[in-house]
Amino acid sequence: MQKKPQMVEAVMFFSEGGIAKEMLLPEFEAVLDGVVNLPELADQQIRLAHVLINSRLQVQTCVFFYLDFDDSGAADPGWNLPLRRLADRGETGPDLGAGPIRLVCRSRCPVPWHQMHLWDPEPNDLLLLRDAVRRNQLGLLCEEELPPRTARSLTKEDAHRGAADSDGERLKAARLIKRQRQHLQDLNREHSEALARLQLAADEREKRSQAEIRQLRAALCGQQGANASLVEQLQVKAESLEQTREALARLAELEVSRRNELEAVSGQIHNEMEARVAELQRRIKLRDAECFTLNDQKARMQEELDRLKGELERQAAQGVERVLGQLAQQGMVFVVYHPGAGHLTIPLQDIARYLENPMAYAAAKCFVGEEQYRQWLSHFQQPTCEAVLTSGGRCALPIDRIDSPARFVSGESNCCSRHRAGNRLRNAS
Structure with missing residues (x-):
């Protein structure tokens, strides 16, 4: 087929x-x-x-x-x-x-x-x-x-070609088997050569090991002789050490006698130091008493100084009030101008309150809180949209100015139509 x-x-x-x-x-x-x-x-x-x-x-x-x-x-x-x-x-x-x-x-x-x-x-x-x-x-x-007319006439040729192809495949298989056998022979030869190299290397290692053993034996003999010499040296050092011990015993006796002398001198120095410390403590107590007296005098002087300053301030205030009262009696009027409130006439009794917080005084005259007045004033001076954009900057779009603080609503009056709170709520819903 x-x-x-x-x-x-x-x-x-x-x-x-x-x-x-x-x-x-x-x-x-x-x-x-x-x-x-x-x-x-x-x-x-x-x-x-x-x-x-x-x-x-x-x-x-x-x-x-x-x-x-x-x-x-x-x-x-x-x-x-x-x-x-x-x-x-x-x-x-x-x-x-x-x-x-x-x-x-x-x-x-x-x-x-x-x-x-x-x-x-x-x-x-x-x-x-x-x-x-x-x-x-x-x-x-x-x-x-192929054209339909010639398809039947080529059937035998196709069969011969198929047989030739089969022969070619068998030839390829034979060549592959031959190459594999040759490869196995090469592997066996390489294995034998490697085994011979390993045997030669083992012989050389054995020779080197024997030479090292001989060297170690010679070194052992030399070391034994050196050990005998060291034993003699240790005996000499032991005798020297005994002599050193005797000398140390004599030094210990001398150390005891010197320690006794030092203890006597140390006791004398200790007594002298205690007497000096007692004298210094007495002097310190005297100094502490003097410092306490000085601190007490300083406190009384500070109280007197504070009293005099308060008296001086009261006299100065009374003088200013007296002068302002005289000016008021002569018909002088105190007038200030604030945006939104216009020109304000300040009575004499409100001058102190005005000077303490002019912005709050003007806001009260406009019937709004101080914070609302400040926001309106910022809008009045620069009528632009104050909404903050996602980039971090301000919108700054020009808007209509609100002339009255009472009609100003934060979030509405100081924003453009796109950023007003009402529009945002409707957009969110």
């Missing part, structure tokens, strides 16, 4: 001159597993492309990725990219003959942590892939578009 062509996964190796090598996915997996090495790619980072090819030798998906090879041409054992899953999640790319492909590269990576292992192709790289797949150097089974 003739085999039907189906979707095939392949891997293309790029070089400076174009596509240097083509592999089916099983062959590439053998390279990844270390079964097959590629010495011609030793110590290089290679640009590759995983492609999905349909039965008409047309590219369906492309994943452009890197792969490192060591000095022997073996693939990086830590490499692990889910190529087929990335291809299934790729973005829409250019049309290479079978409609827009699914494309995965560094700039179009659906999984961010795989981005560092990908590369961006040039337009010519996509064309190289398309042409390489069409050349079919991998020997893939494919469908050929």
Whole structure:
């Protein structure tokens, strides 16, 4: 029975001159597993492309990725990219003959942590892939578009071609088995060489260990002689230490006699110090009594000074009131002007209250509170909107001036129509 062509996964190796090598996915997996090495790619980072090819030798998906090879041409054992899953999640790319492909590269990576292992192709790289797949150097089974008249006449030729393709697949399998056997022989040879190197290294380590043992024995003999010398030195030092102890005992006796003398002198000094301290305490008490007397005199003088100041202030106030009374008797009138209240005539008995708080006096004449009068006065002097904007500044839009403090309403009279409290409430509702 003739085999039907189906979707095939392949891997293309790029070089400076174009596509240097083509592999089916099983062959590439053998390279990844270390079964097959590629010495011609030793110590290089290679640009590759995983492609999905349909039965008409047309590219369906492309994943452009890197792969490192060591000095022997073996693939990086830590490499692990889910190529087929990335291809299934790729973005829409250019049309290479079978409609827009699914494309995965560094700039179009659906999984961010795989981005560092990908590369961006040039337009010519996509064309190289398309042409390489069409050349079919991998020997893939494919469908050929034939005219209906010649379809029956080519049945035998198709059968021969299918048989040839089967022979080609068997030949590839035989070559792969041969390469694997050769690889196993190389591994056995390398294992034998490594074992011989290890045996040689073990012999050398044993020789070095024997030499170190001889050196340690010689050092031990020298150390024993040094220990004997140290024992003699310790005996000499012990005799010297005994002599030192006797000298210290004599010094201790001298220390006792000196301590007794010091105690006698210390007692005499202590008595003298107590007598001096008593004298100083007596003098301090006398000073404290003098300070108390001075503080008492100072307090009485301060009270007298305060009394005189109060008397002086009362006399001055009485003098001012007397002068103001005389001026009032002569017909003099005290008139002030305040915005909103106009010219105010201040009686003599209200002058003190006016001087204490002129703003409150004017507000009372306008029949409003002091705070409302101050807000109205600010509005009267500069009739602009005082609403605070979200930016932190003031609206400052010119508005109509309210001439009477009694008609002024904060939040209404000093705001434009947009920022009045009533409008805000209606907008909120």
